[in-house]
Amino acid sequence: MPNDQAVPSSLHDYLAAGRSGIxxxxxxxxxxxxxxxxxxxxxxxxxxxxxxxFSLRGKLIRGSLVCMGHDxxxxxxxxxxxEALWDAAAAMELVQSGLxxxxxIMDQDGVRRGAPTIHSLYGREAAAEGxxxxxxVGEALGLCAGDACFFLAFEVLSxxxxxxxxxxxxLERVAGVLTAVSLAQMxxxxxxxxxxxxxEGEVLSMYRWKTARYSFSVPLACGALLAEAPEAQVxxxxxxxxxxxxxxxxxxxELGLFGxxxxxxxxxxxxxxxxxxxxxxxxxxxxxxxxxRERLRRLFGGDPGPGDIAHVRDLAESLGVRKAVEDLAxxxxxxxxxxxxxxxxxxxxxxxxxxDLADFMCRRNx
Numbered sequence: 001m002p003n004d005q006a007v008p009s010s011l012h013d014y015l016a017a018g019r020s021g022i023x024x025x026x027x028x029x030x031x032x033x034x035x036x037x038x039x040x041x042x043x044x045x046x047x048x049x050x051x052x053x054f055s056l057r058g059k060l061i062r063g064s065l066v067c068m069g070h071d072x073x074x075x076x077x078x079x080x081x082x083e084a085l086w087d088a089a090a091a092m093e094l095v096q097s098g099l100x101x102x103x104x105i106m107d108q109d110g111v112r113r114g115a116p117t118i119h120s121l122y123g124r125e126a127a128a129e130g131x132x133x134x135x136x137v138g139e140a141l142g143l144c145a146g147d148a149c150f151f152l153a154f155e156v157l158s159x160x161x162x163x164x165x166x167x168x169x170x171l172e173r174v175a176g177v178l179t180a181v182s183l184a185q186m187x188x189x190x191x192x193x194x195x196x197x198x199x200e201g202e203v204l205s206m207y208r209w210k211t212a213r214y215s216f217s218v219p220l221a222c223g224a225l226l227a228e229a230p231e232a233q234v235x236x237x238x239x240x241x242x243x244x245x246x247x248x249x250x251x252x253x254e255l256g257l258f259g260x261x262x263x264x265x266x267x268x269x270x271x272x273x274x275x276x277x278x279x280x281x282x283x284x285x286x287x288x289x290x291x292x293r294e295r296l297r298r299l300f301g302g303d304p305g306p307g308d309i310a311h312v313r314d315l316a317e318s319l320g321v322r323k324a325v326e327d328l329a330x331x332x333x334x335x336x337x338x339x340x341x342x343x344x345x346x347x348x349x350x351x352x353x354x355x356d357l358a359d360f361m362c363r364r365n366x
Contacts, residue, residue: 010349011356018064022093025086026055029094029156050118051149055097057113061361062096062219063089068357069223069237072343072350077226080161084226087160088170091153092219095174098149099181099214105139105146106189107274111266118142150178162226170222177214184210191277192301197285198277204246207279211252212245213238229345236343240358243336247362250329253278254322255365257313263365269309275301280316280325287319333362 030052037044066089070077077085103109104117111117116124122145123138131137157171184206191198191206217238224234255264256271257280271278281300285293292315299308316322336358340351 011353011360014068014353015061015064015357018067018089019060021067021086022060022063022089023056025090026052026093029090029152033152047145047148050121051094051097051145051152054101054113054118055093055149057115058093058096060089060093062092062215065216065219065241065357066092066223066226068350068354069220069225070227071223072237072346072354073224073227073229073233075347081226084160084162085223087156088162088222088226089219091156091160091174092222094149094153094156095178095214098146098153101142101146101149103185105142106185107270109266109270114262118145166225166228169225173218173221173225177218180209181214188277192275197282200279200282203277203279203282207246207249208242211249212242215241215248216245217241233343233345236339240336240339240354243332243339244358244361247329247332247336247358250279250325250332251362251364253280254325254329257309257316258322259365269304269312272300272304272309272312273302279328280321283321283324284312284316284319287321288315329362333358 030048034045034048037048067085070081070085074081076082100112101118104112105119109117110120119138119142121138122141123134126134126137126141153174154171157167157174160167160170162170187206188210218241220237220241221234224237253271256278257269259268261268271281285296288296296312296315299312304312337355340355340358343351
């Protein structure tokens with residue numbers, strides 16, 4: 001995890017243990033499916049190897065949130081409950097991988113997590129094999145790889161060692177949030193192809209459904225369900241997750257313009273090139289003088305060079321837009337902390353850890 005020195009030691013140790021356990025479970029899942037998939041097609045083994053490598057290069061935060069959602073209400077689990085937690089945590093990471101693989105195709109990104117994207121790898125192989133349209137082949141195979149991540153996640157969840165009623169509630173939540181993510185992603189893609197500017201409230205609503213609920217709300221809720229926490233507490237965790245997730249996305253927008261490419265694992269300025277309708281963009285266009293506004297409109301969705309991106313950065317700083325977005329994220333984080341303080345029946349020391357995690361995720365460097 002980047003910027004580890006900024007993480008409180010207790011949280012650092014907790015997340016390190018989570019990453020270790022989730023990584024081990026992902027490896028076990030991949031190993032159990034390689035031969036079966038290889039029997040379906042010769043590419044089955046390579047598919048699982050590629051999915052595993054891609055997943056392990058992530059920070060595994062969503063899986064760790066599943067564990068935290070449980071540990072907030074029950075002591076660290078052992079036996080069948082811990083096995084179910086590892087399965088649910090690994091499944092959430094597979095969901096994350098599938099969404100990112102598809103997202104990279106839609107955004108036409110060639111780099112993710114500091115390495116070539118899945119579809120670009122398939123495209124390179126197709127070119128080496130003499131395919132007539134290797135880029136299209138790569139995208140098509142990437143879509144299939146992303147789908148495999150989703151279906152594998154549901155297979156893992158359907159077999160996890162949890163009571164049938166709990167397992168059904170988890171499956172329902174994960175399926176529901178993925179449907180919502182798909183619709184929000186469609187909205188995001190349409191906005192990128194439209195000339196009109198999108199009101200900030202609509203952008204924040206899209207953040208809620210595209211990022212916040214699947215990244216934070218549902219992983220926390222799945223863990224709490226495995227702890228058999230009361231429904232009111234599960235709902236409260238989902239609300240906390242929404243606030244944290246929106247702050248997380250606001251920080252992501254900021255890093256997309258101001259981050260270090262070697263740390264964020266993708267090109268700086270990609271949101272500008274893709275014409276993304278972000279809160280940062282909305283605030284920047286609202287604050288810019290008329291002449292600058294016209295230049296910005298040409299740059300968004302165009303082919304800006306390094307100098308253009310530097311100019312946008314300078315404007316965001318000088319017009320106070322970067323600070324305004326940071327303040328908006330801080331306000332969301334404050335709401336999350338207030339809700340955390342209202343949670344009852346928690347295990348000792350877990351509320352501060354959840355608060356520390358929320359703070360770190362919204363102030364991260366990558």
